[in-house]
Amino acid sequence: MRNYKLLTPGPLTTTDSVKREMLFDHCTWDDDYKQITQEIRAGLLELAHVQEPEYTAVLMQGSGTFGVESVLTSAVGAEETLLIAANGAYGERMADMAEHAGISYLLYREDYDKIISPERVRQLLEENPQITHVSMVHSETTSGVLNDIAAVGAVVKAAGKVFIVDAMSSFGGVDIPVGELGIDFIISSANKCIQGVPGFSFIICRTSELEKCRGKARSLSLDLYDQWLTMKKDGKWRYTSPTHVVLAFAQAMRELKEEGGIPARSRRYQENNRLLIRRMAELGIRPYVSEDIQGPIITTFYYPEGRDFSFQEMYQYIKERGYAIYPGKVTDADTFRVGNIGEIYSEDMEKVCGLVKEFLEER
Numbered sequence: 240m241r242n243y244k245l246l247t248p249g250p251l252t253t254t255d256s257v258k259r260e261m262l263f264d265h266c267t268w269d270d271d272y273k274q275i276t277q278e279i280r281a282g283l284l285e286l287a288h289v290q291e292p293e294y295t296a297v298l299m300q301g302s303g304t305f306g307v308e309s310v311l312t313s314a315v316g317a318e319e320t321l322l323i324a325a326n327g328a329y330g331e332r333m334a335d336m337a338e339h340a341g342i343s344y345l346l347y348r349e350d351y352d353k354i355i356s357p358e359r360v361r362q363l364l365e366e367n368p369q370i371t372h373v374s375m376v377h378s379e380t381t382s383g384v385l386n387d388i389a390a391v392g393a394v395v396k397a398a399g400k401v402f403i404v405d406a407m408s409s410f411g412g413v414d415i416p417v418g419e420l421g422i423d424f425i426i427s428s429a430n431k432c433i434q435g436v437p438g439f440s441f442i443i444c445r446t447s448e449l450e451k452c453r454g455k456a457r458s459l460s461l462d463l464y465d466q467w468l469t470m471k472k473d474g475k476w477r478y479t480s481p482t483h484v485v486l487a488f489a490q491a492m493r494e495l496k497e498e499g500g501i502p503a504r505s506r507r508y509q510e511n512n513r514l515l516i517r518r519m520a521e522l523g524i525r526p527y528v529s530e531d532i533q534g535p536i537i538t539t540f541y542y543p544e545g546r547d548f549s550f551q552e553m554y555q556y557i558k559e560r561g562y563a564i565y566p567g568k569v570t571d572a573d574t575f576r577v578g579n580i581g582e583i584y585s586e587d588m589e590k591v592c593g594l595v596k597e598f599l600e601e602r
């Protein structure tokens with residue numbers, strides 16, 4: 240059974256037209272190809288509601304983690320300190336990166352079913368004047384919670400610190416006015432809400448902060464400043480680029496525009512998400528986070544109560560009938576996750592919930 244749809248938060252189900260773009264083996268130093276890179280960079284700024292020269296976009300080979308690591312290891316200097324606000328595995332991964340790179344950091348760890356508290360961030364900034372940078376995740380894919388980056392950003396900016404946001408699973412699916420929120424670096428990747436395939440991450444950077452990264456990077460290949468220096472000249476990537484992925488991404492950006500841009504996509508995801516939660520509730524299956532902080536990307540559900548439930552059996556049952564769902568990732572409860580991003584519509588939500596119902600009735 241190869242042809243299932245992905246209800247996972249990326250890689251996700253893409254259109255056939257996006258996949259078809261990858262049938263062409265493009266030359267990396269060809270002007271047409273470099274032009275595609277430049278168009279992608281310009282299109283990303285538009286999606287983020289920012290403009291050159293205040294902001295610039297850098298594409299980085301590798302998955303989303305490479306993008307986050309590139310920012311942290313290029314932006315936080317030897318004499319500087321990073322505050323990491325984490326309420327899930329992806330926030331905690333930033334602390335892991337800081338450990339590996341020897342970056343001085345403080346970790347504010349929040350419960351996985353709560354959002355990052357702006358008040359706590361304010362307090363930590365007051366108590367620790369050595370902090371120069373603050374990083375957090377927008378849509379914590381671990382639980383599905385959507386953090387309030389506007390409220391935290393206001394605190395970070397009032398304190399005059401650099402603000403870094405991992406918007407891996409939200410950028411393109413949730414409208415983010417990057418400049419208005421005072422974000423200095425925001426990271427996402429090709430295979431999330433823009434609906435491309437895996438292979439590179441991208442970072443939208445405040446140019447004045449990116450310029451300060453010169454000579455700070457702890458890694459050669461993840462040096463954000465050097466990557467930008469090469470790319471901004473004419474769109475040439477510093478090292479071999481994932482050409483097929485870049486072509487697919489350019490098509491995915493066109494399709495996002497055709498759908499009606501971020502407002503339309505965001506609406507579709509939101510509707511998918513609300514329908515999913517409603518139908519699961521009818522089966523007695525409850526979400527892990529409360530409605531007010533539930534994001535529109537992925538939902539964590541508790542295992543059904545009072546049953547001898549095997550996620551593996553349900554996964555297999557659903558997969559054989561056309562959908563792949565996700566195991567839970569939170570550490571304090573038995574859960575599974577269902578994503579609703581990608582080329583996914585309300586009929587998919589109806590179908591998958593119908594399959595869950597059938598599975599539970601058959602057991």
Ligand SMILES: Cc1ncc(COP(=O)(O)O)c(C=O)c1O
Pocket residue numbers: 248249302303304305307329376378379380381405406407408428
């Ligand atoms: C919020 C967030 N940050 C970081 C990552 C890591 O991205 P990747 O698995 O592409 O390295 C993910 C992956 O899903 C994510 O959801």
